[in-house]
Amino acid sequence: MQGNISDKEIHFCLQEMEAQAVGLGASDTRIIPTGMISIEEDIVEMCKPPLCDGYGQSANCPPNVMSPKEARTWISDFCAALLFKIDVSPEKLFSPEGLYVFKKVYIIASELETLAVGRGFVLSKGLGAGSCKEVFCSNIPCDALMNHGKCRYPSLARPSMEALGINVFRLARDVGWEIHTILRNSNPLAIPGAMLAGLLLIGLK
Numbered sequence: 001m002q003g004n005i006s007d008k009e010i011h012f013c014l015q016e017m018e019a020q021a022v023g024l025g026a027s028d029t030r031i032i033p034t035g036m037i038s039i040e041e042d043i044v045e046m047c048k049p050p051l052c053d054g055y056g057q058s059a060n061c062p063p064n065v066m067s068p069k070e071a072r073t074w075i076s077d078f079c080a081a082l083l084f085k086i087d088v089s090p091e092k093l094f095s096p097e098g099l100y101v102f103k104k105v106y107i108i109a110s111e112l113e114t115l116a117v118g119r120g121f122v123l124s125k126g127l128g129a130g131s132c133k134e135v136f137c138s139n140i141p142c143d144a145l146m147n148h149g150k151c152r153y154p155s156l157a158r159p160s161m162e163a164l165g166i167n168v169f170r171l172a173r174d175v176g177w178e179i180h181t182i183l184r185n186s187n188p189l190a191i192p193g194a195m196l197a198g199l200l201l202i203g204l205k
């Protein structure tokens with residue numbers, strides 16, 4: 001029992017979210033304890049150029065999000081999590097179509113968050129993959145950063161797992177998913193497979 005919500009209710013919600021994630025286009029899901037999520041300072045270093053251009057460019061990218069130290073405390077307040085992934089061919093991921101796969105992760109994370117909140121888990125939070133700047137505002141400045149403006153996509157945009165320091169590679173391996181290192185200069189034809197992952201954190205009142 002957590003608060004006035006039973007473990008059975010939490011598990012039921014997670015099972016429903018699994019089905020919803022698959023219905024929305026996820027290739028696979030895993031229900032995981034939040035203690036399984038490793039948050040590491042080195043991961044945020046990978047958000048910096050030349051590995052990623054999003055650093056400092058959006059309100060949802062480091063250093064404009066909570067630090068890994070803060071994220072460790074933040075995540076410990078959630079009662080469980082649902083990891084989901086979308087399998088994608090490396091060739092597609094490296095093509096202009098790859099952005100649509102990133103966008104799909106944001107859409108699934110947002111939809112799951114809304115559903116979980118609607119089920120009474122009002123502090124639930126979905127996390128995406130990559131940078132919302134590249135996905136939604138690639139050729140325009142981040143409105144949320146400019147003059148304290150509002151995000152153009154408030155329901156969809158959110159930090160990625162890696163922006164908070166989550167070691168997605170380790171998490172995917174720990175749940176039994178095949179994952180390969182992919183860098184900007186990788187040859188897609190030499191990579192056996194690719195995937196993008198998102199996360200739903202189930203939060204109580």
Ligand code: SF4
Nearest residue numbers: 132137142143151152
């Ligand atoms: S305005 Fe664009 S770049 Fe800025 S937080 Fe929103 S989606 Fe991300």
